[in-house]
Amino acid sequence: MNRKQMQTKLSEALKKKRFAHSLGVCGEAVRMARLFGADVKKAYIAGLLHDCAKCLTRDEERELCEKYDFEPDDMTKACHPVLHAPLGAIVARYDYGVEDEEILDAIRYHTVARKDMTLLDKIVYVADVTEPNRDYDGVETLRKLSKRSIDDAFFEAVRQSLTHNLKKGVIIHPNTLEAWNDICKNNK
Ligand SMILES: [Fe+2]
């Protein structure tokens, strides 16, 4: 499937707002890939498709898990909003024909992150929270950082996500904590 076909298919799979967000993430991911020296084509596809499983019904999610023998970890089960990321990697592979593991990883980890994030992982993670349709306190700080240093932008994005979740009193996926500790350790 070429990129145009991916876009068309995605526009049919997502709600309008979510599709606009996806185009925004795609554009930001491409911009950062150029700036920070990542593969621009991979950034385009990962950014475009990162939320490709976001608009599924619970039944469709269950069917996908069964069909592809995917068992979400306990924390993902307990925190439903993060499930669309690993499911997105499955949908991207089987419905959009993406075979590249780096792209699939960037989709898989765009919500909870992971230890040892690749450059592409970080770019998609940051693009997801800085794309032009995003509007929240702190977004401008992130946008500025995303023009200077992907590591600083990623650090700040994880910090904001953790702070937000702590304030809300919700589960923090262990991957996010691992990512955070990993960055802090390496920053020392
Ligand atoms: Fe997402």
Ligand SMILES: [Fe+2]
């Ligand atoms: Fe997103």
